[in-house]
Amino acid sequence: MNNKPKKAGMTLIVKTITRLTVGLILLFGIYIVLHGHITPGGGFAGGVIIALSFIHLMLAFGKDLALKKLSEAQASFFESLGAIMFLTIAILGFVGGYFFLNFFLDKGEPFKLFSAGIIPLCNVAICFKVGAGLFAIFAALVFLKIGSGEER
């Protein structure tokens, strides 16, 4: 009775609730990013929420399953992709003559989703970078701890 093999993750209740809510958390994060110019939030906050949905998977199910969904190499790739997208938006402004010029849509009327120029694109780029970056930091720290635990 005391020698059960150690299962990865937490108890059954936590796993069931996680299965139900992780998708909703991801969707909520995407909503905050896309409406960044109308309601408070934007790239940083939305990116953190999206990263938290993946970390929630890792906490509840153990690290193997979470890393199968989004491995470390993919996270690193998304991070660099976000930064390069942001720089491309900035440099494309040179076409109009200035850095970071509004080339996408007109300047922004309140309460409309498809307005306010390049700000939604910048929000999406920042969301990629922050989300992937936070998940990569968490995965790297988890690997470090396990590595040092095995050596002693």
Add this chain to the structure above:
Amino acid sequence: MIHNPSPLFVAIPLGAAFLVSLLGKRVKNFSDSLSNIATFSLLLLSLFSISLVSKHGMLVYKVGGWVPPIGICMVLDGLTSFMLVTVNSIAFLVTIYSISYMERYTAKWKFYTLFLLMLAGMNGVIVTGDMFNLFVFLEIAAISSYALVAFGTEHEELEASFKYMVMGLLASSFILLGIALLYSFTSTLNMADMSRFLVKTGAIQIVPFVTVLFLMGFGLKAALVPFHWWLPDAHPSAPAPVSAMLSGVLIKVLGIYALMRVLFNVLGISPPASTLLMILGIISMVLGGFLAIGQEDIKRMLAYSSISQIGYIFLAIGIGTPLAILGGLFHLINHAVFKSLLFLNSGAIEYATGTRNLRKMGGLGLRMPVTGYSSLTGSLSISGVPPLSGFWSKLIIIIAAIQAGHFILASVAVLISILTLAYYLKLSV
């Protein structure tokens, strides 16, 4: 774009850094060639900016087309282009050096990513004209340098990097506190607007307090005594190209250039502040000189000598006459060149002999002639032997001190210069 290339100084190293991080592991030799191309193009751009400034005077670039003081603006004037040439030329030479030096470490593309990020941060600090933008770029350059110092993950590198990080973060908190106080008083963040507002409202009680806060924050980044405790541990432990960049360029840009911008352009320097700068400069010179004599480790001795020479530059800025500031800036570019030369030489010596202890080396000049001659030239120049360049910059500083009436300070400067020659003779084996 041709008439004002200011944003390119930040965009090129940022783009190169993230491209190296994306593709550096897969394509062979990609990281080397891309970073060298990037730093070479930056060097050409900075030389081009000198010709622009001498033709047009001061150039202002409005980012995104937003009119200041709503938008951020980037300013190119004489001091900016001077610092840009210094930083970019040394960065180019260091990237050439590190093609073969960094073969010992396994993940070379990570080194290039961090290095180009640090370069982007430093260029951003030099070019910007807005207070909070200065803080953000300062943090980018500082965080990259914390990670670079701990790059080899040996024992002493980690301990030195931790100590450096704690003190650097304290300095950043002080700087942010100063910016918050200034914003609460003037309700604008543009440097030119802030200075106009401060002049219009006359003498206020907040300016001395903010001056002391900025002196503490930027002085810690520039290793001014009594904030110098991190430097003798951080600079020797880093790999040699990183030490050359840190000691040659980073403490000057983040510490001295930012302090000069804030004190001379925004706050307005007052007599107590310049006296304080002079006193701290003299104490740095003396302390750095005396502590450098008893060192056995070659890079630690060079680090203490950095503290001493930065004291010279602070003394020159503190005196405040135009001749003194000219001498200080000339000494800045001299020190950047020959301190990087000496650190890169020490890296070559360590690569060839495997040790850093001065007692165990001797007679190396016969076996490595190029290194021997270049380090001899560097040491003679830094001690002020004519006709090498160190002599002229120290002469200008001493003449300016005598002209302003500070005879004791001038004689202390001469004595420390002789002391510098004494401990550098230990180096020319």
Add this chain to the structure above:
Amino acid sequence: MIIYFMCLILFCVGLYAILVKRNLIKIIIGIIITEYAVNLFFILVAYRSKGRAPILIPDQIVKNMVDPLPQALVLTAIVIGLAVTALMVAIAVRVYEKYGTFDITKIKRQKG
């Protein structure tokens, strides 16, 4: 007025933790507290008396909002603090691997 003094007390608590404590993790927590105190001060500077949150709602008269500019700046400062905390924790874990202890009086191998 009293809220600015409490902000200063928070800053001093963080400073005490950095200077006096011997455990590495407690020094890291001290730095986090210090940075939070400075961010809090920055936001408190932006308060206008009897102001509302600076969000625009349909058919609302723009009359009495707090200053939104420091809120954007503090967002950036919080993210910088997060990155620095992650770096410090990674270095602290590596130090524990090499030296076997978290006590800073035992990690001094460099002299002078």
